[in-house]
Amino acid sequence: MLGELGQLALCFALGLSLVMAVSGLLGARAGAPNSALNSELARSIASASTMGMMVFVVLAFGVLLTGFVTSDFSIAVVANNSHTLKPMIYKITGVWGNHEGSMLLWVLVLSLYAGAVAAMGRGGPRLTSAALGVQGLLAVAFILFILFTSNPFLRLDPAPFEGAGLNPLLQDPGLAVHPPMLYAGYVGLSASFSYAAAALIVGEAGWARAARPFMLIAWIALTCGIALGSWWAYYELGWGGFWFWDPVENASLMPWLIATALLHSALATEKSGAFRTWTLLLAIGGFSLSLIGTFLVRSGVLSSVHAFASDPTRGFFIMVLIFCAIGGALGLFAWRAPTLQSGATFDTVSRESALLLNNVFLVGACAAVFVGTLYPLGLDAMTGQKISVGPPYYALTFAPIFLALLLLVPFGPQLGWRRGDHKAAFRALLPALGLGGVAAVAVLAIASPRFLTGALAFAVAGWLIGASVLDFFKRKGARASAFAAALAHAGLGVTLMGVAGTTLWRSEALDVVGPGETMTVGPYTLRFDGVAEVKGPNFQATQAQLALMDGSRVVTVLRPEKRVYPAEGQEVADTAIRTTGMRDLYLALGDDRGNGRWTVRAYVSPLAPFIWLGALVMAAGGFLSLWGRLRLKLATASPAIQPAE
């Protein structure tokens, strides 16, 4: 009964998104005297059908959620991915811990963004209507994809008594929120995409301002989603690394790079009318990369923890979908972009130039990642040769491009629009340069071994953070949102320190230890106190006890585990991490070597928490900007409250 209800809701949503697409595009027509009424009618139908579509998708998602929560194993997806003994939180997150459910989540996020576009109506009725039309087309395509290749409501008859459980690697609080967060970013770029396409259809220039809040929300979510994914990989995979240049990680990094470029380019378009066509292209490109990312992750062409067992028709369907969406948008761009007003002029030294450079570097970095990610797939398709591109490639292409970008970041906020003064900017930034120098010298003096790259990284981090502080004081007394850029740029510096600290100065130890024996890693001495069997809600764990010693005093006890999940028949390692905020001590339990002896792997990662702290600071910068935008809108929407100035 439940399954049929979900299926029905999804069919209704499909019908309504068709209505949405047609009426939205019709409503985008200019209201000529005799057709004015029809255009207006079409617009109200588009809005209403958007809301209806959203309600039905929420209903379908709610049905699947209920299926998981109540362990209704007559639904195939629930039976294959859930288990009655699973803790409630993992029953809920199991909804998107599989291909079908995660695609439904994709459509849910798409419909929520469409609903927000309709409710806020930013950029005027024609632009909104066209944007809803494009969102409608996307919704039609993805709901069809779900219904034909990935139906989450297929039934099992007879229903099994017990479910097969969820991949234990996915039974983790960090991973519980990672997919929804990442999707809010991925799919959030669809709103910018739809607004860009709408601007091309309608020919209106104000789309960048209209789409700004959606760009910001998508960017914030993407930043948090990537940070969460990397944090999860760090503590769950047990290799001590935070980024592996895995194609799936790259699939989320590429839209982030383009979304970051878009945020900056759209600012110039909005403030001075520069880069009109380029900003449109970025909005199209950002969502296109999200679609390509979805294809890479969901089609099973990659070997990755994200790939669920899959069938080839899905890959083919998504491929066709990508071609239609990207091809259609680029075709529209080629046809309509020349009719848009040409951009405003600006000096060689100006805020616009700085933003342009930002875009050049970000797109260059994205190109490097793109080639590294897709070259192996292309080679395999053409020659059958299986290769992979490892971290050294990215260290030699992505890293220098990004470091060069970071060097230039502080100049941007110091330069005026249209015409800037580079000498004045440089003078204003001298204290930041000093801070960078001090950081480099300090690193060379304190840290051992000495790394020139480490000194360089800390110099750049000091330069970034110093410049942000200067920017902060320069704007003292301004609206809170004026500090958004300073905060986001400071976050980059914090992350850079974390990345440099962890990659360059990490120490590791791999030892076989018996009860009472000690091992040392970096400055720490650990005493192995044997293992104990522990029972969890749906797993059996072998838990090691390692006492962190200070002389003969026990400072604390760390307990890395190996868990066996009987329902899934799998074994997963669970690391133990003790952090001081400045340094992580990281333990993973290895193999049983007999006679109570075990392999233990230990890492000391200096500044590791900074990696994710920096991402949080960046996201906070995004929030500040968003808050400023929405407050500004409230203020202009209700002028009666504000006394005239």
Place this chain on the structure above:
Amino acid sequence: MNAKKRRRLYFAAALVAAGGVLAVAIVYQLGNNVLYFYSPSDIAQKHVEPGVAFRIGGLVEKASVRHGASADVHFVVTDGARSVPVEFAGVLPALFREGQGVVATGALNPTGTFQATEVLAKHDEKYMPPELVAALKRQGRWKEGE
């Protein structure tokens, strides 16, 4: 040609130059940093030189896993036709099992042992890396639904 046009031209030239440098850097680094995927049969056929990094994939031979004196571990990777001994100093992934699929990154040493720097096993019971499936299919060791 006025000053504005000339500036534009310089700018466009600078962009093209930057793009060119980037393209050359990418192609050059790509050429130096790809890891090929070989099954044990490929290694025998292609005479892979010692010291060249690549990825090896196959099944862990039954009863071949043995631990050394310290934390090192030795096992044999096979694709049915050929097999290669592997040495690894590290913690094996939790899903590492004899008779099951494995992918390792590393290089051959002069004696023909594969010195692994990283060992990956399947992520879950139902999932196999696609390149491994292809390698096993070539040797007729893959059954659908296995």
